[in-house]
Amino acid sequence: PASKSGSNPGITEFVGTAIGDTIGLVIANVDPMLHQKMKLDPKYRSIGILGARTGAGPHIMAADEAVKATNTEIVAVELARDTKGGAGHGSLIIFGAEEVSDARRAIEVALKELNRTFGDVYGNDAGHIELQYTARASYAVNKAFGAPLGKAFGLIVGAPAAIGVLMSDVAVKTANVELVAYSSPANGTSFSNEVILMVTGDSGAVRQSVTAAREVGKKLLEAMAGPAPSSTTPYI
Amino acid sequence: PASKSGSNPGITEFVGTAIGDTIGLVIANVDPMLHQKMKLDPKYRSIGILGARTGAGPHIMAADEAVKATNTEIVAVELARDTKGGAGHGSLIIFGAEEVSDARRAIEVALKELNRTFGDVYGNDAGHIELQYTARASYAVNKAFGAPLGKAFGLIVGAPAAIGVLMSDVAVKTANVELVAYSSPANGTSFSNEVILMVTGDSGAVRQSVTAAREVGKKLLEAMAGPAPSSTTPYI
Amino acid sequence: PASKSGSNPGITEFVGTAIGDTIGLVIANVDPMLHQKMKLDPKYRSIGILGARTGAGPHIMAADEAVKATNTEIVAVELARDTKGGAGHGSLIIFGAEEVSDARRAIEVALKELNRTFGDVYGNDAGHIELQYTARASYAVNKAFGAPLGKAFGLIVGAPAAIGVLMSDVAVKTANVELVAYSSPANGTSFSNEVILMVTGDSGAVRQSVTAAREVGKKLLEAMAGPAPSSTTPYI
Numbered sequence: 211p212a213s214k215s216g217s218n219p220g221i222t223e224f225v226g227t228a229i230g231d232t233i234g235l236v237i238a239n240v241d242p243m244l245h246q247k248m249k250l251d252p253k254y255r256s257i258g259i260l261g262a263r264t265g266a267g268p269h270i271m272a273a274d275e276a277v278k279a280t281n282t283e284i285v286a287v288e289l290a291r292d293t294k295g296g297a298g299h300g301s302l303i304i305f306g307a308e309e310v311s312d313a314r315r316a317i318e319v320a321l322k323e324l325n326r327t328f329g330d331v332y333g334n335d336a337g338h339i340e341l342q343y344t345a346r347a348s349y350a351v352n353k354a355f356g357a358p359l360g361k362a363f364g365l366i367v368g369a370p371a372a373i374g375v376l377m378s379d380v381a382v383k384t385a386n387v388e389l390v391a392y393s394s395p396a397n398g399t400s401f402s403n404e405v406i407l408m409v410t411g412d413s414g415a416v417r418q419s420v421t422a423a424r425e426v427g428k429k430l431l432e433a434m435a436g437p438a439p440s441s442t443t444p445y446i
Numbered sequence: 447p448a449s450k451s452g453s454n455p456g457i458t459e460f461v462g463t464a465i466g467d468t469i470g471l472v473i474a475n476v477d478p479m480l481h482q483k484m485k486l487d488p489k490y491r492s493i494g495i496l497g498a499r500t501g502a503g504p505h506i507m508a509a510d511e512a513v514k515a516t517n518t519e520i521v522a523v524e525l526a527r528d529t530k531g532g533a534g535h536g537s538l539i540i541f542g543a544e545e546v547s548d549a550r551r552a553i554e555v556a557l558k559e560l561n562r563t564f565g566d567v568y569g570n571d572a573g574h575i576e577l578q579y580t581a582r583a584s585y586a587v588n589k590a591f592g593a594p595l596g597k598a599f600g601l602i603v604g605a606p607a608a609i610g611v612l613m614s615d616v617a618v619k620t621a622n623v624e625l626v627a628y629s630s631p632a633n634g635t636s637f638s639n640e641v642i643l644m645v646t647g648d649s650g651a652v653r654q655s656v657t658a659a660r661e662v663g664k665k666l667l668e669a670m671a672g673p674a675p676s677s678t679t680p681y682i
Numbered sequence: 683p684a685s686k687s688g689s690n691p692g693i694t695e696f697v698g699t700a701i702g703d704t705i706g707l708v709i710a711n712v713d714p715m716l717h718q719k720m721k722l723d724p725k726y727r728s729i730g731i732l733g734a735r736t737g738a739g740p741h742i743m744a745a746d747e748a749v750k751a752t753n754t755e756i757v758a759v760e761l762a763r764d765t766k767g768g769a770g771h772g773s774l775i776i777f778g779a780e781e782v783s784d785a786r787r788a789i790e791v792a793l794k795e796l797n798r799t800f801g802d803v804y805g806n807d808a809g810h811i812e813l814q815y816t817a818r819a820s821y822a823v824n825k826a827f828g829a830p831l832g833k834a835f836g837l838i839v840g841a842p843a844a845i846g847v848l849m850s851d852v853a854v855k856t857a858n859v860e861l862v863a864y865s866s867p868a869n870g871t872s873f874s875n876e877v878i879l880m881v882t883g884d885s886g887a888v889r890q891s892v893t894a895a896r897e898v899g900k901k902l903l904e905a906m907a908g909p910a911p912s913s914t915t916p917y918i
Contacts, residue, residue: 219669221662223612227670231572233608235666241618244643247628248611261608263533263573263639290607290631290639291873295531295767297735300639302607302631336703337735371762371774372705372733375720376695382713392719395762395774400637401527401872403735403762403772407716426693430707433691434699455905457898459848463906467808469844471902477854480879483864484847497844499769499809499875526843526867526875531767536875538843538867636873637763 225317228324229441231263231294234317238310250285254306258282258313260320263292266299266354267365268331271342272323273303273350276316282307287354289400297337297369297403303350329445332428336435337403339377339427340367341420343446345413355408357390362413364420366427367406371395373430374405377423381407384422385415420446461553464560465677467499467530470553474546486521490542494518494549496556499528502535502590503601504567507578508559509539510586512552518543523590525636533573533605533639539586565681568664572671573639575613575663576603577656579682581649591644593626598649600656602663603642607631609666610641613659617643620658621651656682697789700796701913703735703766706789710782722757726778730754730785732792735764738771738826739837740803743814744795745775746822748788754779759826761872769809769841769875775822801917804900808907809875811849811899812839813892815918817885827880829862834885836892838899839878843867845902846877849895853879856894857887892918 218224225234239255240248250257258276262269266289277284285306292300303320307313330341342365347357357363366381368374371394378392390408393399399406409419424446431438454460461470475491476484486493494512498505502525513520521542528536539556543549566577578601583593593599602617604610607630614628626644629635635642645655660682667674690696697706711727712720722729730748734741738761749756757778764772775792779785802813814837819829829835838853840846843866850864862880865871871878881891896918903910 217669219665221665224666224669231606231670233572233606233666233670235608235612237612237615241615243625244615244618244628247625257611259608259611261606261611261639263606288607288630288632289637290533290635291527291637291763292533292606292639294533297762297764297766297772300533300606300631302611302639302641304611336705370703370705370733370735370764370772371760372707372731375729375731375733375774375776376707376709379709379713379716382716389715389719392716394760395772395872396760399762400631401761401763403733403764403774405774429691429693430696430705433689433693433696434703434705453905455901457901457905460902460905467842467906469808469842469902469906471844471848473848473851477851479861480851480854480864483861493847495844495847497842497847497875499842524843524866524868525873526769526871527763527873528769528842528875530769536769536842536867538847538875538877540847636867 225314226321228321229328230265233261234321235259236310236313236317251306256307256310256313258305258317260303260317263294263300266301267340267342268324268327269301269303270350270354271327272320274348275323276319277349279319280316281312282316284350284353291400291402299400299402325442326445328441329443331441332438334431334435334438337369337431339431341424341446343417343420355390357410361410362416364409364416366423367404368427369404371403371405373427377427378407380426381419381423385418387411387415387419461550462557464557465564466501469497470557471495472546472549472553487542492543492546492549494541494553496539496553499530499536502537503576503578504560504563505537505539506586506590507563508556510584511559512555513585515555516552517548518552520586520589527636527638535636535638561678562681564677565679567677568674570671570674573605573667575667577660577682579653579656591626593646597646598652600645600652602659603640604663605640607639607641609663613663614643616662617655617659621654623647623651623655697786698793700793701800702737705733706793707731708782708785708789723778728779728782728785730777730789732775732789735766735772738773739812739814740796740799741773741775742822742826743799744792746820747795748791749821751791752788753784754788756822756825763872763874771872771874797914798917800913801915803913804910806907806910809841809903811903813896813918815889815892827862829882833882834888836881836888838895839876840899841876843875843877845899849899850879852898853891853895857890859883859887859891
């Protein structure tokens with residue numbers, strides 16, 4: 211889907227909208243009772259909220275850049291089973307901050323990054339594939355995927371899940387990478403129809419692994435239901 | 447969606463249909479083997495069955511009125527991840543009764559109430575918000591949400607979940623209410639893309655809390671994707 | 683949906699596509715690191731992969747025939763919450779084999795069987811019902827449902843779940859069958875909006891049980907939203 215314009219609702223807490231039915235919000239002082247129910251760290255009175263109907267990988271990668279650029283921490287990453295009838299996840303990501311200006315800046319950075327991080331999401335009527343790559347994983351990627359901080363990280367997703375199995379095999383055979391995790395419909399996802407592989411290692415190897423998986427995944431998806439274009443513009 | 451007419455299938459157990467792809471059924475004497483597998487209380491040989499593709503809150507509130515009006519008990523409330531590509535839940539609610547006439551009456555009452563309880567469900571292409579209010583919670587609300595019996599109760603739902611976070615904060619800041627529970631995609635939902643807040647307290651405060659959350663939620667949803675009309679007619 | 687033609691992507695591992703956005707793949711030598719992450723039995727270096735956006739019952743029944751016909755084992759059956767906005771499951775089934783030719787043959791058999799096993803899946807805008815029957819359950823049915831090997835087996839599914847409750851009651855009252863399992867949105871499904879009954883016993887009784895449930899289920903579904911045709915051609 212194309213990026214949403216989103217009209218300003220005249221609410222202080224509203225930051226903006228983005229592709230994937232994404233909305234970005236901030237709360238300057240979270241109500242103490244709610245703060246406790248949300249199990250937030252007491253040191254953060256302000257939060258940034260990034261939520262979407264479609265997409266979790268793109269949002270986690272965008273949040274990773276936001277954390278690098280601001281004085282915030284990722285305090286929660288939750289994956290809904292969504293994508294509006296698609297095979298994947300929606301997401302809810304909460305940033306903690308001592309100052310609301312930091313929370314707002316984090317959400318602004320994340321919303322802006324989404325156009326890039328949707329670049330290697332390819333879809334058609336049968337499903338989707340998603341690839342993500344960073345030369346240096348930060349705290350959002352670490353929190354969400356358990357990837358080592360400061361190292362290259364690659365995310366490889368195929369849906370229906372069968373495609374993700376073959377993409378995973380190609381990814382690990384192509385280059386000398388380490389496996390961080392392997393998720394499937396019944397293990398590690400919110401029952402999404404995806405197989406998700408997470409790899410780390412030397413940046414060149416991770417990139418090679420991801421691009422090889424992309425090639426085979428795209429061919430399989432297109433064999434099922436024709437052209438599977440990028441959601442925006444490929445970045446890897 | 448508009449209320450479904452539903453043709454009579456000529457089956458004794460059929461009671462009727464309603465909005466949300468809802469169907470109401472009764473079984474006069476549940477088969478003993480099935481009765482055991484369903485873990486029903488042996489004292490109830492009859493059951494009423496209320497199920498829907500779209501909606502859980504509206505059905506639980508409708509069931510609450512049905513329990514008040516009949517000699518039945520809520521024996522199960524199960525939430526599917528459904529809404530036909532939407533962000534929320536479908537539902538399966540089972541009433542236990544000693545007499546099938548009681549079970550049938552409960553289903554009739556619940557089916558009729560649904561037109562009202564869908565009144566504060568507002569939706570558009572980006573998601574939905576839902577508000578529910580009762581001055582006196584009964585056994586269905588208690589069973590499903592853990593709300594105290596006989597007290598005012600309010601339900602506040604926002605989808606995508608990010609909207610529900612801000613609605614929750616507004617709700618608890620607006621009036622002096624107590625929190626019953628807070629659910630999110632990874633905690634307390636069936637991986638729906640919702641944040642759900644449940645509040646109790648003085649009836650005026652609960653109502654004020656719910657209507658304030660409605661106002662901000664509707665603005666946010668409409669900022670994402672334009673007008674978000676009521677599914678029927680607002681009642682709160 | 684009609685059977686997909688599927689163009690050949692020119693990938694050795696590709697076997698074919700089928701109804702339900704199904705894809706069949708093989709891997710001759712699973713990468714050792716991935717093999718371990720997937721928790722495969724070390725004796726199987728080759729795997730067959732059967733995955734679909736729509737359907738789990740049809741795929742498990744098809745896999746059951748594939749296992750009977752080949753030298754393979756079912757090593758995993760995972761159910762996604764999918765069906766592209768529908769009320770049910772998608773699936774990922776992994777066959778283990780010592781030789782890739784066996785894995786490929788299993789996938790070929792399964793893909794071919796799907797046209798039959800979708801025969802008693804009936805759907806309309808409100809939901810679906812599904813019936814399956816075999817005179818002799820094999821290892822896929824045993825693995826997925828816990829059904830006894832070599833005995834007749836019947837699967838009864840209704841969605842929305844309320845329909846499945848009444849279908850289940852009719853099924854067990856109609857004939858002298860034993861219950862294998864009863865699943866519902868919150869127990870035994872991946873939060874699908876289904877009630878699923880599994881029965882075993884004398885083959886005549888199982889068949890009678892299944893066809894009686896089909897009759898009532900179809901009437902209820904059609905009372906909700908009009909004609910609910912077979913996905914292909916009924917086989918029971």
